[in-house]
Amino acid sequence: MHTNPTSPLLQLSGMQVAYGGIKAVKGIDLELYRGELVSLIGANGAGKTTTLNAIAGSLKIAGGEILYEGDKVHVLPAHKRLRRGIALVPEGRGIFTRLTVEENLRMGAYTRNDKAVIEQDLERVYTMLPRVKERLAQVAGTLSGGEQQMVAIGRALLSRPKLLLLDEPSMGLAPLVVEKIFEVVQSVAKEGVTILLVEQNANLALEFSQRAYVMESGRITLTGTGTELLTNPKVRAAYLGEAA
């Protein structure tokens, strides 16, 4: 490992993604440095989820580059990007509903062969998510939305990611549960995992993030620190529900 600590862990330059002929992401630039928690906010359909899917490899890009640790990872299939340390907790959680909770978590460690360490990591996930531990043998489809989100995050952590992409972890969940999930996200960030968070709940996202990007119809229109954007009148008007 001789990567320069000051160079970005992830760098999107001019990245475009298209569905059929229609461009959903129209050439965006974004940098993420090691240890940062950065969020990507914006309205429905702005291209946030598409951006995360493209970084993780679920979607092919139509132009530009995705540099990760200095390498062009956009040429790799999704399963190889995971091996490089990029994990995505997909929108809607992507739980394997017919597998048990434990099997779901172990899927996260699929590429790893260090059995003893996997067991330790599982234990750490259980301490972080005590609700999950009580339900290990249960088929994951029977869990509540919040529990499924916990499993999805725990599963992603079991791959020992360097870069964790979180797509709307608060979606459809009660405020108390959202609070719990953000506590987990924060503790993961404290451990040094770099996080790119997509959220519709901009208030929450900005409060937790060091920096943020604002996306509007496929373009990045604003960027700054979490506090800057929280106080930016345009952002307040557009995403924080305040009258302009």
Place this chain on the structure above:
Amino acid sequence: MEIFLQQIVNGLVVGSVYALVALGYTMVYGILGLINFAHGDLVMVGALTALQTMMFLMGVAPGMSPIAMLTLSLLVAVPVCMLLAFTMERLAYRPLRNAPRLAPLITAIGVSFLLQTLAMIIWGRNYHTFPQLISTTPIQPIEGVFITPIQITIIIVSALMMAGLVLLVTKTKLGRAMRATAENHRVAALMGVDTNMIIALTFVLGAALAAVAGVMFASNYGIAHYGMGFMPGLKAFTAAVLGGIGNLGGAMLGGIVLGLVESFGAGYIEQATFGFLNSSYQDIFAFIILGLVLIFKPTGLLGERVSDRA
């Protein structure tokens, strides 16, 4: 009573073969939502490849023991079928992965014709005598009930292979990845699973079961030819639908149930129709069952959620 027990024995023997073949249909359906109609022809390729190997061995080593010969012929037939299934998936189905569902289905029928025609070119149109290397002299465990050593072998080998497959799918990391891929290809890939590899593996595993089924089937009847995979293939497909397609337990249950229904049907049809129909009509039962299942319980005995995938 003897007749009743005899029908159970016969039913279990055919049913085991159906179950082995049905597993291949159901595994591929489970992971791709594709009915691989060429799967039945792997039964034929397995049997004819084994036959070819046996002829070769009889030529070069005439004194070889029957068990060694059978084992060696399986060691050729199984990998040949696995390789064939791998090629089939790679060349015929993978390019159509995102095509409308009808395209791979019709392709599967085309692949089936292709395999049968190729086999006809290689092995000719005639029926071949298949060496019965395991004895077909019946024994009577119960007075009046007959079972041959090859039939006993079929039941035991099938049971072992099915148990092995179930263990693989439910207990191993690979099996977990297969189930995860079956549920959601995209998310499985996000876990680091090479889903193309898992899909290829599913085809290859099904092919191994079909090859063994083919060799046992031919050994039991003493006959092999290029069209021999068609009927067992259709019956096994029926068994898979009966059990609930996509469900491993369902395929096994469906195979056994279908075997028993056929066997009892053949045994009693003459009495039931006052001599109007005889046991040569036994094939109608599978298709009556297929019709009834599709009308009254399209999800099959153990199946679930077929409607949103089919």
